[in-house]
Amino acid sequence: MSRTFLACLSVLLVAVPSRAQETEDKDPIAALGPADLEHGKLLFRAHCARCHGYEGQGGEGPSLARPNLRNAPDGPALFGVIQNGIPTRGMPGAWQIGDREIWQVAGYVRSLGRSTVVPSGDAERGRAVYERAGCAACHTVRGAGGALGPELSAVGASRGAGYLRESIVDPGAALPPALWPEAPGFSDYLPVRVVTRAGREMLGMRVNEDAFTLQFRDAAGGFHSFDKRDLKTLEKQTRMSLMPSYANALSASELDDLVAYLASLRGRE
């Protein structure tokens, strides 16, 4: 796929650009017309909206309604991200669309950046909410906290505000995707109840699974490797989470503030 990317670069740009030359060379995104952007929107909805939101506001994937995208500082980088995905972060490459369509999607994504969606709360007050609510018992931020749940140091860079809100009020609806390359679409932190043939019952989380084995972490964080033949019961609790809902524990403004705080956690930028 990188071969195709390089071929496209050589066709569409006069020369390999340095930063200084970029404004002189033809910018394929600048060359797009209204019909291209319209088509780009349709393609975005078909291929991208599932993770990035119908209006690009983010969801399971980050919001694209920002003037600067960390992984796509310029047109060619944005083209590359759309074409190849970011496998280490769970974004698939867009194998189904050709080069011209990728530029149309890129143009539409750039247009989203002109309307910036900002969470409404206050991140500093949100940090205090995070501490009061005891989130650090299970989550790590910048090296501090527990390890039962996902690390949150860069969660604001990976997830949109709507998803962050949902993960607080309805965690079972927003389990993060597992990032094993061969496991598209599986949920990480899936709650699982097992009963062994010896009669021992445990509630915990799936870490990994295949047709014959289950890798499992119990609610105290202990690790277990099971052969499925040794399990009498293996109950996957879909749409649930070991994390409780904080819908009733937080006021509306506390929730807004906490979402703003999480959205501000962007790792190393």
Place this chain on the structure above:
Amino acid sequence: MLVCAITLTPALSAQVPYDRLLRADREPANWLTYSGDYRSHRFSRLDQLTPENVARLRPVWVHQTDNSKVETTPIVVDGLMYVTEPPSTVTALDARTGRPLWSWSPTMPKDVLYLGFPPTNRGVAVLDSMVFVGTLDAHLVALDARSGALRWDIVVADNSVGYAMTLAPLAIDGKVIVGVSGAEAGIRGFIDAYDVESGERLWRFWTVPAAGEPGSDTWGGDSWQTGGGSTWLTGSYDPDLGLIYWGIGNPAPDWNGDSRPGDNLYTCSLVALHEATGELAWYFQFTPHDTHDWDANQIPVLVDAEIAGRTRRLVVMANRNAFYYVLDRTTGEYLRARQYAKQTWAERLDARGRPIVLPKTEPSEEGTLVWPSLQGATNWFSPSYSPSTGLFYVAVREMGAVYYKSETAYRPGAFFLGGGEQALSGDHASGAVRALRSTSGELVWEFPLHSPPWAGVLATAGGLVFGGSEEGNFFALDAVSGQALWQFQTGGPVRANPISYALDGVQHVAIAAGRGLFVFALP
């Protein structure tokens, strides 16, 4: 030539005359053709491995490649194993130790096109003293089986407009049969036969008829010119009837059928061709006017069995569209079919096997949820038929998808799709190995898989069914009950078909997994 023949030791002379291929099932110590024999049973008559001893099966050697997309099915001839490595390399290995003997790679352009499939290769064919391979840039190449020296190299089609080859060729008497990939780029598909000595093309069957030819009235306007109908999977052969059986892929553009009104023959069909001339004997279309990319590029399995008190010559196929079909392979007569996986697109099939399509199952701008997904309830990976159990074993994908439709225009060498698809994967999907009664498709047992598979199955006379999973498991099931008896974690997804062969009476089983080729035997 004569001097060479005298100095070759019998143990290393890989001579496979047509006669050996015809009677491939009589020498189960070898695996002479992609599907084991021309009937494509993928059944091993070796019986050393049984439900009682298979738990002791262990790896004996591994061959590693540079590439993770290994989808090859090995060929084994008299102690030599031929595998292909992505994109189009042929390697000969010592089947006893796994040590490479020779390797050949084509010189291909850096920007070789492969639109809609991985840059991989599914295996070679052998005949006489030659090995045949189809390359990603749509060349057919003949190599010397002993040394890997090039015998001839011909261009089958133009890769720059999207034609490619990933399939294992089929070698019959004096000819090698190949198909092409590329329907996602709007190519016009065909099946070709080439002379094994010279590489001269003997005949071509176009899978999409030109204006005025029979079947052309099933294509509106000029849509036949970019009609698709790829032929990208190895077919089967009945030497008594003189018929080649080959599956045909989807029409183009995949998800938007507006520009191609009509049934779009012969896409999503099984065709039977006279092997001497390539002329059409009969066809059966599984999915008329397909808009879900449900190629019929699955293995046509030739079975002789009793139906209604009479022995019939059958061809059975588990189709991507979730139906299992039983046809008469002499005439193409539809006998019966049965759903073998979840499907939400057809109310039923009519008395001639034509689907009665449910409303609102076509792709749409806002997205339409349908089972199965575009990859289908099964796909190219092989099923297996056991004459001992009478069962048809198939690896099944249970996954739905949201199908989208959009406008598109044809451009040579570019995607020509007209939409997209978002699959409901992960915990919303699953897989299974299912055993179906071969004459009816009735489910006898199933073994659940964690995710939809890309691995084929192999049944053996010892009473086992071998299969693989995306999570790296290579496993053996009891052929009668489906109970799991053994598994090995290979560490990479299994996206290939198993074979079995024997050396000095010891049964071996081989499977490509991840970037390796694993071989197992009892200690």
